[in-house]
Amino acid sequence: MKNIILILIGIFIIIIENSIMNYIDIFNVSLNASIVYISIISLFVKRNEGALIGLILGILKDILIGRFIGVNALVFFVIGYLYGILQDKIFKDNVTTILILTLFSSLFDSLVNGILLKSLFGSEKILFSLLKGTFFIPVLNTIFALVIYKALINFVKKLDDI
Amino acid sequence: MRSKNKNKNKLNKEVIVISLITITLLVIIGISIEGRYNNYIPSAVLDIITPAQRGLNKVFSVTSENVLGIINYKKNLKEIEKLSKENEDLKKKVIDIDLSKDELGELQNLRKSLNYIPEGYDQNYISASVISKNDGNWYDSFTISAGKKDGVVEDSIVISGTGLVGKVYEVSNNYSKAISLLNNKSAVSFEVLRKGEYTGVISQNISIDSNENFTGYLKGYLFDIKYKVVPGDILITSGIGIYPKGIPLGEVERVIEDKNNLLKYVKVKPYVDFKHIDKVLIIRPRIVE
Numbered sequence: 001m002k003n004i005i006l007i008l009i010g011i012f013i014i015i016i017e018n019s020i021m022n023y024i025d026i027f028n029v030s031l032n033a034s035i036v037y038i039s040i041i042s043l044f045v046k047r048n049e050g051a052l053i054g055l056i057l058g059i060l061k062d063i064l065i066g067r068f069i070g071v072n073a074l075v076f077f078v079i080g081y082l083y084g085i086l087q088d089k090i091f092k093d094n095v096t097t098i099l100i101l102t103l104f105s106s107l108f109d110s111l112v113n114g115i116l117l118k119s120l121f122g123s124e125k126i127l128f129s130l131l132k133g134t135f136f137i138p139v140l141n142t143i144f145a146l147v148i149y150k151a152l153i154n155f156v157k158k159l160d161d162i
Numbered sequence: 163m164r165s166k167n168k169n170k171n172k173l174n175k176e177v178i179v180i181s182l183i184t185i186t187l188l189v190i191i192g193i194s195i196e197g198r199y200n201n202y203i204p205s206a207v208l209d210i211i212t213p214a215q216r217g218l219n220k221v222f223s224v225t226s227e228n229v230l231g232i233i234n235y236k237k238n239l240k241e242i243e244k245l246s247k248e249n250e251d252l253k254k255k256v257i258d259i260d261l262s263k264d265e266l267g268e269l270q271n272l273r274k275s276l277n278y279i280p281e282g283y284d285q286n287y288i289s290a291s292v293i294s295k296n297d298g299n300w301y302d303s304f305t306i307s308a309g310k311k312d313g314v315v316e317d318s319i320v321i322s323g324t325g326l327v328g329k330v331y332e333v334s335n336n337y338s339k340a341i342s343l344l345n346n347k348s349a350v351s352f353e354v355l356r357k358g359e360y361t362g363v364i365s366q367n368i369s370i371d372s373n374e375n376f377t378g379y380l381k382g383y384l385f386d387i388k389y390k391v392v393p394g395d396i397l398i399t400s401g402i403g404i405y406p407k408g409i410p411l412g413e414v415e416r417v418i419e420d421k422n423n424l425l426k427y428v429k430v431k432p433y434v435d436f437k438h439i440d441k442v443l444i445i446r447p448r449i450v451e
Contacts, residue, residue, distance in 0.1 A: 015211065018294035018305075019218035023226075025437055030297040051180065063204045064211060065296040067303055067331070067341065070191035077187065081180060113300050116191060120301040120345045124377045129300075137299055 002159045003049050006041055010057040013037050018065050029136045032109065034061060036145045037152070038076050039083060039105040043092055044156045047084020054080025067120060075112050079105045095149070102145040106138035205334025212305060212337050216293040223440065288312050288444040293337075295439075302328075302342035302436045308444055309336040317404060317447045325410040325433035326350070326399065327442055338444075342436045343411075344380065352382065352411055353400035360389040361400050362428070364411065370427050372418050380412055380430040387426045391417055397430060404447040 017033050024030070034057060042050030058076030062069045083101065090097050110133035121129065193199050231238065290308035308314050310333050318330040320340045328342040343350070349365035364382035384391060395414040401407030412432040419426055 011211075015214050016218065018296070019215040020222045022295050022297050023219075023222065023438070025298065029299050032297055032299075048176070051183075055183070060207070060211070063207045064215070065294060065303060065305060065339070067296075067301065067339075068191055068194040069199075069204060070187045070194055074184070074187045074191065077183065110299075116195075117300055119195075119347065120341070125375060128375070128377060132299065 003045070003053060005159060006045070006156070007053055007056055010034065010037055010041075010053065011060060014057060014061050014064065026140060027136055029132060029140060031144055032106065032137065032141050033144060034072075035075070035079070035105055035109050036102055036141050036148070038079050039102045040098065040145065040149055040152050041156055042080040042083040043087045043098070043101070044153065045084065047081055047087075050080035050084035051077055052080070054078075067117065071112065071116050075109050079108065095146070098149050099142050099145055103138045103142050106141040107134060110134065110137055201332065201334065205332075208305075208334045209309075209336050212293065215305070216307060219293045286313065286446060288314060289441065290444060291441050292439050298437065301345040303331075303345075304328075304340050304342075304439065306330070306338050306340055306442060306444065307336075309334050309338050311335055312444075313446075314338045314444050315446060319405055319409070319445045319447055320442050321409055321445065322434055322439055322442050324435075325412065326405070327434050327436075327439060329447075330444065343432060343434070344378065344436065349403070350405055350411065351400045351402040352397040354389075354391055355396040355398050357389075358400075360391055361385055362389075364397075364430065368427070370418060371420065372427070374416065374418065374429055376429060378432075379415065380432055382428045382430060384426045384428065387419065387424055389426065391426070391428060393417065397428075401448075406445060406448055 014034050017031075021033060022030050038050075038054050038057065042054065045053070054076035055073055058073030059069070061072040061076075066072055083105075086101075090101075092098070114129070114133055124132075288308050290306045290312070292304045293307050294305045296303045304327075306314075306320065314330060314333050316330060316333055318338075320327040320330060326343055328340045329346055329348075330338050330340045332339040344366065347365070347367050349363045349367070351361065351363050353362075354360040362382050362384035364380050366381060368381045368383060370376075370381060382397075391414060393414050393416060397411045397414065399405040399407055399409040399411060410433050412430040414428050415431045416429040417426060418429065
């Protein structure tokens with residue numbers, strides 16, 4: 001039950017991202033709300049469930065707006081599983097930990113996109129792409145995580161009690 | 163002792179399942195890059211979920227237009243004045259063009275009467291709107307509200323009011339996905355509007371040895387370095403290849419000469435703003451014999 005609710009909320013976030021958030025660009029980059037969502041909730045569910053939720057949401061995102069099927073699926077699946085493993089080994093209630101984990105997952109997402117999709121890139125200079133992938137996008141996602149993490153974690157904990 | 167073994171078995175099984183799934187995903191990505199897969203299930207999911215995106219997008223674009231309209235009130239008034247003046251100039255040009263169109267009509271009748279039939283190209287426009295787009299951080303792709311049922315096929319050309327937008331790469335029953343011109347590795351052949359003999363090719367596969375930053379710009383080269391192309395020249399598609407003739411591409415911003423390779427490169431600013439595309443037209447690709 002809990003997983004189904006989390007998946008439905010994830011689908012809702014992806015739909016909002018594609019229809020509304022991607023039209024608002026901040027310094028020429030766009031927010032990646034779904035990776036922030038997956039990073040945070042997989043710290044609070046079992047690792048198999050985290051991986052499964054990541055896989056389903058990733059495949060859905062690929063179907064809706066992706067170029068090659070499996071790119072986002074791979075990223076979300078790995079993040080979901082990895083953070084499920086890490087959840088017992090870190091201090092989850094600390095804001096800094098969550099922000100660092102979001103930063104890392106954003107970097108991982110940029111890395112996978114950079115490797116698998118480089119046949120599609122326009123004529124950007126490599127240094128500029130690197131700066132964008134390792135600085136602007138992760139920082140933006142981390143700021144977004146700072147805004148929503150408290151509400152999201154309280155919500156996931158409340159789901160546990162249902 | 164036994165519970166330790168059981169835990170170890172469970173862990174091994176889990177590791178095997180996870181690595182199998184990872185390998186399967188990589189294989190799926192490989193198949194998707196190759197392009198040879200049956201699109202049935204993904205297109206069914208796309209058809210089911212996209213109406214929600216369409217609704218949200220419509221609400222967002224109407225709201226943002228109205229809000230921006232109120233914020234930019236003064237600017238809009240100035241813009242209206244500028245456009246009225248431009249409109250008057252264009253009306254005068256249209257009258258001149260109409261006069262020469264009559265001559266063209268006579269020539270075409272003459273051609274028909276001589277049984278000389280130019281290659282027919284049936285232009286069926288499908289009008290649609292963009293309902294969702296990807297994050298645009300690495301490449302731009304859009305979902306368009308027209309699909310197989312409306313006649314869209316793979317490789318169809320997408321154009322907007324200002325120019326060439328891109329190409330369709332995936333079609334499902336009611337929706338299709340397109341990728342922008344800046345991220346397309348295939349070549350577009352162009353000609354300069356004011357002098358149709360100046361032709362060349364635009365392709366993102368060209369590597370130009372220069373310090374220019376081509377982010378957001380198109381790269382191209384001219385076939386002959388003697389062509390006198392200057393910044394400000396308008397480039398349109400020349401009709402060779404799958405893109406039909408006459409679609410505006412962009413404006414030349416810089417001409418870069420490379421004496422070693424006997425080529426003249428151009429840096430072109432595309433007319434289309436890939437971050438804000440709403441209404442588009444889809445044309446079937448030209449069949450290249």
